[in-house]
Amino acid sequence: METNDCKLTICNLLLAALLAYAYTDSASAAGAFVAEAIDRAQPKVVKIYGAGGLRGLEPYQTGILVSSEGHILTVFSHVLDTDYITATLADGRKFEAKLLGADLRLEVAVLKIDGDDLPHFDLRGAVEVDAGARVLALSNLFGVATGNEPASVQHGIVSVKTRLRARRGVFETLYHGPVYVLDAMTNNPGAAGGVLLTRRGELVGVLGKELRNTLNNTWLNYALPIDELRELVEAILAGRFVAQRKDEARPRPDRSLQLDMLGIVLVVDVVERTPPYVDRVRAGSPAARSGIRGDDLIVLLGDRLIQSCKALCEELEYIDFEDPIKLTVLRGHELLELTLQYSADEEERNSP
Amino acid sequence: MTSCSTNIGSQKRLAPFAVHGVSRHLAPLLISVLAIPALAADKPDLELLEQQAFRAAVDRVAPSVVRIETVGGRERVGKVLFGAGPTTGLVVDEKGYIVSSAFNFLHRPTSILVRLPGGLLKPAELVATDHNRMLVLLKIEPEGPLPVPEIAPHHEMRVGQWVIAVGRTFEADKPNMAVGILSATRRVWGTAIQTDVAVSPNNYGGPLVDIRGRVLGVLVPLSPHSADELAGHQWYDSGIAFAIPAEHILKTLPRLRKGDLHGGVIGVAFKDKNLSIGEPVIAACLPDLPAAKSGLKPGDRIVELDGHRIARIADVKQQLHQHYAGDRVRIVVLRGDKRIERQVQLAPRPKTKPKKVKAKKREAKGEE
Numbered sequence: 001m002e003t004n005d006c007k008l009t010i011c012n013l014l015l016a017a018l019l020a021y022a023y024t025d026s027a028s029a030a031g032a033f034v035a036e037a038i039d040r041a042q043p044k045v046v047k048i049y050g051a052g053g054l055r056g057l058e059p060y061q062t063g064i065l066v067s068s069e070g071h072i073l074t075v076f077s078h079v080l081d082t083d084y085i086t087a088t089l090a091d092g093r094k095f096e097a098k099l100l101g102a103d104l105r106l107e108v109a110v111l112k113i114d115g116d117d118l119p120h121f122d123l124r125g126a127v128e129v130d131a132g133a134r135v136l137a138l139s140n141l142f143g144v145a146t147g148n149e150p151a152s153v154q155h156g157i158v159s160v161k162t163r164l165r166a167r168r169g170v171f172e173t174l175y176h177g178p179v180y181v182l183d184a185m186t187n188n189p190g191a192a193g194g195v196l197l198t199r200r201g202e203l204v205g206v207l208g209k210e211l212r213n214t215l216n217n218t219w220l221n222y223a224l225p226i227d228e229l230r231e232l233v234e235a236i237l238a239g240r241f242v243a244q245r246k247d248e249a250r251p252r253p254d255r256s257l258q259l260d261m262l263g264i265v266l267v268v269d270v271v272e273r274t275p276p277y278v279d280r281v282r283a284g285s286p287a288a289r290s291g292i293r294g295d296d297l298i299v300l301l302g303d304r305l306i307q308s309c310k311a312l313c314e315e316l317e318y319i320d321f322e323d324p325i326k327l328t329v330l331r332g333h334e335l336l337e338l339t340l341q342y343s344a345d346e347e348e349r350n351s352p
Numbered sequence: 353m354t355s356c357s358t359n360i361g362s363q364k365r366l367a368p369f370a371v372h373g374v375s376r377h378l379a380p381l382l383i384s385v386l387a388i389p390a391l392a393a394d395k396p397d398l399e400l401l402e403q404q405a406f407r408a409a410v411d412r413v414a415p416s417v418v419r420i421e422t423v424g425g426r427e428r429v430g431k432v433l434f435g436a437g438p439t440t441g442l443v444v445d446e447k448g449y450i451v452s453s454a455f456n457f458l459h460r461p462t463s464i465l466v467r468l469p470g471g472l473l474k475p476a477e478l479v480a481t482d483h484n485r486m487l488v489l490l491k492i493e494p495e496g497p498l499p500v501p502e503i504a505p506h507h508e509m510r511v512g513q514w515v516i517a518v519g520r521t522f523e524a525d526k527p528n529m530a531v532g533i534l535s536a537t538r539r540v541w542g543t544a545i546q547t548d549v550a551v552s553p554n555n556y557g558g559p560l561v562d563i564r565g566r567v568l569g570v571l572v573p574l575s576p577h578s579a580d581e582l583a584g585h586q587w588y589d590s591g592i593a594f595a596i597p598a599e600h601i602l603k604t605l606p607r608l609r610k611g612d613l614h615g616g617v618i619g620v621a622f623k624d625k626n627l628s629i630g631e632p633v634i635a636a637c638l639p640d641l642p643a644a645k646s647g648l649k650p651g652d653r654i655v656e657l658d659g660h661r662i663a664r665i666a667d668v669k670q671q672l673h674q675h676y677a678g679d680r681v682r683i684v685v686l687r688g689d690k691r692i693e694r695q696v697q698l699a700p701r702p703k704t705k706p707k708k709v710k711a712k713k714r715e716a717k718g719e720e
Contacts, residue, residue: 156531157529185550213435215437216439216552218553272427273425276423307422
């Protein structure tokens with residue numbers, strides 16, 4: 001029994017020692033990862049100064065060096081709308097910067113300063129991260145850093161990877177690709193063009209411009225994944241850049257479908273968000289054949305949620321008049337999915 | 353000992369010297385610890401492990417987090433512009449009861465639709481509103497039992513613990529998450545817990561969970577300074593956010609199913625307007641309200657409510673907030689040296705009218 005007790009005590013001591021060792025070692029290691037990552041990244045982040053200063057528009061933003069010869073990736077904004085742009089490195093060196101190219105669709109730009117052997121991010125080394133990933137954001141938000149002061153560092157997690165949708169100006173931006181939404185207040189004046197890193201310092205994305213999510217009237221904190229920008233930056237670096245115009249709008253058919261063609265009469269559209277209730281259905285129309293009735297509330301067109309009379313009419317403009325459509329209606333407590341199709345024959349029948 | 357030796361037998365390669373005479377409970381523990389030196393050499397990244405835990409916690413609660421869509425409704429409430437975007441709700445009963453933030457319905461939508469995590473869309477009915485805690489109860493008719501999340505008991509909450517806010521507003525098929533810590537456990541007159549997580553319309557109505565994915569509460573905008581329906585919204589994403597404890601929600605669920613719940617008042621005004629230092633001496637009993645009806649008089653000093661000692665006006669407010677209109681509470685007052693005890697039934701808190709002039713609003717502060 002005695003030896004057993006002795007062994008137990010030894011075991012306990014051993015256990016405590018091991019735990020303590022493992023814990024302190026890993027905790028300090030984790031802290032060190034972050035500090036090292038920031039130290040490595042800071043010399044690659046630049047403070048950009050240009051146009052602005054009027055009507056509350058800040059005359060500064062952030063950028064990152066992406067080549068040893070001084071190519072800088074940043075967002076395309078009013079700050080770059082001048083002949084005199086400067087970039088200040090973390091060590092205080094100030095350079096005049098030239099705008100090499102910009103993509104209005106991605107809302108990013110590449111600047112060039114005269115330098116060599118500059119520390120820079122390798123776009124090919126960028127990583128993709130999942131929701132929940134801990135991230136660092138380095139930027140000159142609110143222009144807090146000046147001269148040889150390095151950028152401000154924030155931390156947070158990736159809230160979700162989503163797409164900025166093109167629908168009816170939900171987001172007031174021309175960029176409609178994937179973004180990382182963040183749970184930290186990163187996208188403030190001057191932060192655009194800053195860098196998003198993993199806690200180990202791997203390159204993840206570039207902070208976007210300030211953006212309001214009109215779906216719920218909140219400010220969005222987000223970064224554009226490097227994957228989305230790499231091709232463009234490489235094209236500019238290689239001198240193959242062709243200026244891109246605004247993204248083409250969603251294609252509309254030559255002749256769009258109209259409610260009248262389907263035989264649906266909605267209730268009178270009186271307020272901004274009049275719910276799309278069917279007032280009545282014209283006898284013999286596609287709507288009547290599908291089984292739609294008065295008092296049905298139209299809630300989905302295809303997969304798209306329809307929240308008002310206005311929204312329904314707008315959505316129909318993107319549908320060819322001869323294409324079949326699926327409408328989901330709420331009747332009492334039941335959702336019904338109905339298919340409607342207009343045919344040209346009908347027109348002859350209806351025309352006087 | 354049999355189970356112990358088989359256990360160790362399978363691990364012999366790792367721990368050849370730890371086989372004999374070790375108690376059954378310690379043996380597995382020891383074996384797991386012996387693996388640590390190897391890990392430590394690779395510098396195990398605690399932050400990475402935490403990150404994995406955040407994710408696992410969200411995955412655990414996600415099947416109970418639904419997306420809410422609305423049709424119609426007002427464009428603005430007061431001065432706040434309302435978007436028509438999706439909001440979040442939490443399943444609280446397998447039969448189709450879903451709790452959400454009352455804020456998500458202030459624009460009074462014509463119709464409410466709930467999209468379950470699997471993608472199924474269901475029409476929902478707004479059953480009732482808890483006006484005291486700014487929650488709503490929705491009901492859908494599910495095809496089968498809905499997954500009800502595990503609840504974290506209130507007594508296990510510790511200020512400083514990791515918490516994760518979960519919403520389903522950006523994508524229907526994946527939740528959005530935010531991480532922070534628990535800032536306080538008794539806030540807004542004891543009705544809410546507080547967190548520094550980024551909370552906004554992106555996750556109002558969604559759960560605040562612990563690192564194990566257990567629900568601590570449901571996220572709502574609140575303010576200790578106002579009972580207005582929009583109160584607290586101005587603090588979105590600010591580091592000040594609130595959730596109504598899940599334990600309370602489950603406890604009041606049977607009542608909420610039957611209809612709206614309102615905050616309760618006894619109907620007295622106090623002379624002192626400063627809640628924290630003001631003495632709970634009744635200045636006036638408002639007509640037709642419980643205090644007046646039970647015979648309380650100006651000059652009476654409230655000393656006890658529901659068995660709790662009362663020293664300041666704030667104590668009265670705190671105690672009454674634990675109840676709803678219709679509840680009976682025991683009130684003890686001192687009239688001179690005489691101790692008077694009454695049972696009163698709380699009346700619904702009169703609606704705050706945002707259009708009231710400032711002076712009047714201030715006056716209302718001292719009322720309970």
